[in-house]
Amino acid sequence: MNRPLRTLALTGLLVAAIPVACTAQAPDETRRAQGSEKPIAPPPSSQPSRPLVTGLPDFTSLVERVGPAVVNVSAEIAPRTARGGAPGQEQIPEIFRRFFGPGVPFPEAPEGRGGVSQGTGFLISDDGYLLTNHHVVDGADTVQVRLSDRREFTAEVVGSDEESDVALLKIDADGLPFLRLADARRTQAGQWVIAIGSPFGLEHSVTAGIVSAVGRSNPYAGQQYVPFIQTDVAINRGNSGGPLLNTSGEVVGINSQIFSNSGGYMGVSFAIPIDVAMNAAEQLRDSGRVSRGLLGVNVQQVTAEHARALGLPVAEGALVAGIEPGSAADKAGIERMDVITAVDGREVSVSSDLPPLIGLKAPGDRVEVTLLRNGREMAIDVVLGELPGAVAASNDGSTPRRQADTEPANAIGVIPQDLSAQQRRQLGLDAGEGVRIVSVQPGPAREAGLQAGDVVLSVGRTSVASAADLNRQLAGLDAGETVMLLVRRGAGTQYVAVTAGS
Numbered sequence: 001m002n003r004p005l006r007t008l009a010l011t012g013l014l015v016a017a018i019p020v021a022c023t024a025q026a027p028d029e030t031r032r033a034q035g036s037e038k039p040i041a042p043p044p045s046s047q048p049s050r051p052l053v054t055g056l057p058d059f060t061s062l063v064e065r066v067g068p069a070v071v072n073v074s075a076e077i078a079p080r081t082a083r084g085g086a087p088g089q090e091q092i093p094e095i096f097r098r099f100f101g102p103g104v105p106f107p108e109a110p111e112g113r114g115g116v117s118q119g120t121g122f123l124i125s126d127d128g129y130l131l132t133n134h135h136v137v138d139g140a141d142t143v144q145v146r147l148s149d150r151r152e153f154t155a156e157v158v159g160s161d162e163e164s165d166v167a168l169l170k171i172d173a174d175g176l177p178f179l180r181l182a183d184a185r186r187t188q189a190g191q192w193v194i195a196i197g198s199p200f201g202l203e204h205s206v207t208a209g210i211v212s213a214v215g216r217s218n219p220y221a222g223q224q225y226v227p228f229i230q231t232d233v234a235i236n237r238g239n240s241g242g243p244l245l246n247t248s249g250e251v252v253g254i255n256s257q258i259f260s261n262s263g264g265y266m267g268v269s270f271a272i273p274i275d276v277a278m279n280a281a282e283q284l285r286d287s288g289r290v291s292r293g294l295l296g297v298n299v300q301q302v303t304a305e306h307a308r309a310l311g312l313p314v315a316e317g318a319l320v321a322g323i324e325p326g327s328a329a330d331k332a333g334i335e336r337m338d339v340i341t342a343v344d345g346r347e348v349s350v351s352s353d354l355p356p357l358i359g360l361k362a363p364g365d366r367v368e369v370t371l372l373r374n375g376r377e378m379a380i381d382v383v384l385g386e387l388p389g390a391v392a393a394s395n396d397g398s399t400p401r402r403q404a405d406t407e408p409a410n411a412i413g414v415i416p417q418d419l420s421a422q423q424r425r426q427l428g429l430d431a432g433e434g435v436r437i438v439s440v441q442p443g444p445a446r447e448a449g450l451q452a453g454d455v456v457l458s459v460g461r462t463s464v465a466s467a468a469d470l471n472r473q474l475a476g477l478d479a480g481e482t483v484m485l486l487v488r489r490g491a492g493t494q495y496v497a498v499t500a501g502s
Contacts (some may be wrong), residue, residue, distance in 0.1 A: 132241030159284025298325020
């Protein structure tokens with residue numbers, strides 16, 4: 001007898017034995033013996049409750065109506081000389097990997113070979129405009145579009161935006177079927193959604209599921225301006241660029257990415273909300289590029305420790321950890337340690353909510369930023385700047401000089417050291433700004449995550465310029481009191497809440 005059968009047999013014996021043990025004393029008698037007459041939960045209702053969900057949807061009519069507007073997209077890459085040093089597929093992290101790429105990945109193509117990408121798209125007008133993903137057509141020399149009636153067209157790439165992963169194409173045809181667009185803001189977790197696409201080249205495959213979450217950030221994809229719709233709809237390679245539809249046959253999003261440890265479907269897929277996609281598409285049609293508003297703040301998530309230190313009722317909002325000099329936020333008077341809670345009345349619950357709200361605005365737009373400062377709510381009008389192209393962040397590679405381990409630490413258990421003028425230049429700091437931590441002793445600072453090499457810029461709203469400044473600011477801390485430190489680590493700056501020990 002094998003082990004699983006033994007396990008099943010033992011389980012059966014245990015189940016058979018349980019009723020015998022339970023009949024030794026009736027439940028009411030047991031409660032009376034324990035001196036408690038009140039049940040821990042209400043008894044089951046004698047009348048069955050009305051089901052909240054009834055029946056299963058039939059998608060046949062929907063698919064029949066919208067299917068003709070879904071197209072197959074083939075992006076052809078001409079032969080090129082292989083580039084040395086390009087990473088192989090095995091070197092690319094699989095977490096949040098784009099599930100659609102060239103049939104022969106461009107960096108991996110051997111010398112003299114090209115490749116063909118197979119993806120999906122959908123028509124949004126009767127005169128030939130259609131949407132797909134940027135990564136479907138990125139680097140392509142020619143793009144072919146095949147309709148459901150088997151007609152084929154060479155498509156013009158009107159424009160393509162990497163930040164939103166949206167591409168707008170145009171084919172020379174009229175009187176075409178097209179999909180209607182939904183109000184993506186009404187999309188809610190639990191709603192039925194349908195995907196139509198060409199997974200693995202299998203055209204017009206239909207899959208269905210529910211919306212798992214909305215407003216989902218995806219830091220692994222580097223697309224901070226897209227509040228993704230997360231679903232459990234089966235999505236695989238080739239579905240990229242296809243429509244995500246509600247039960248009315250309206251487009252709520254463009255299928256874009258999956259979460260996968262294997263490269264295949266694992267029940268977690270992501271779609272670009274259609275309002276975000278259309279914002280990009282209209283700009284691509286009008287100007288060939290996408291412009292985004294810029295507030296000019298560095299924000300982080302508000303933790304329970306931050307909330308306690310700032311006197312906030314809940315740990316919500318985006319904590320301002322830095323202000324870009326001369327930016328829209330700087331000109332409007334936003335300050336470090338402010339907590340942004342809304343933009344034009346739209347709530348900012350977590351820090352990742354803020355970039356999409358600002359990114360959807362145009363440069364020069366005036367927005368109302370609601371924030372908390374010193375426990376008081378304020379509304380500040382801000383005229384947005386323009387988001388520039390991505391700038392590579394540099395890391396400080398200098399090694400801090402160590403002080404003697406016997407040097408006494410301050411109230412939170414760190415040993416600080418003054419920065420030299422050269423070190424400040426390397427870190428991009430102003431003269432007389434910042435103190436480097438050279439040692440962190442066991443205790444509050446270490447528990448809060450501070451490390452040797454961190455640079456403390458301020459204690460609360462008060463800047464520190466020397467080790468003496470830092471020690472002086474921390475000297476009056478009482479046991480159990482929480483202080484906010486603005487800390488630079490590498491290229492990032494954020495607040496760290498540290499609670500002083502006894």
